[in-house]
Amino acid sequence: MGPNNYIQTVNTAIGIYSKTGAQQAAFTYNTLFSGTGTPATISMAATGGSIRRRLRALDRDRLCWADINNGPFYECIAVSQTGDPVSGGWWFYGFLNHDTFFPDYPKLGIWPDGIYMSANLFDSFNTFQGVRVWAIDRNRLINGSALDNTVYFDLVRRLR
16 A cells, blocks of 8 residues: 555456545556557466555555466566556566466565565466576666566475
């Protein structure tokens, strides 16, 4: 929750409300990402869950959503350019999560030096394959810069 707004996300729907509860905007992830040039506009098949986090110290909102199609799988992220998520503009990002494994249950951690995300990886048979963890440069994310220095590592499932 920001100083003037509250953002509610439910699956693929987004609502922005004033502190008094008046709806200021309503849209879907497909609408938000339409025409942005991110991988999210390639499949436009947003059917999964979403995450909304506030970068309090920076007066910004961050929305993220796993772009769900048949693979490859992308993480699509929108970050408000200002403290006003209604008319302040957004930065849009999309990066490859995995070529073949679906990243489910993403979780976020926000730290002064970066944004950290993890997700469980599942194959097409819905069998757990491990966990992938990402580190995203926070300064690049909030300034609209390329996320070309994002790193990840996998915690591979041990087969029994």
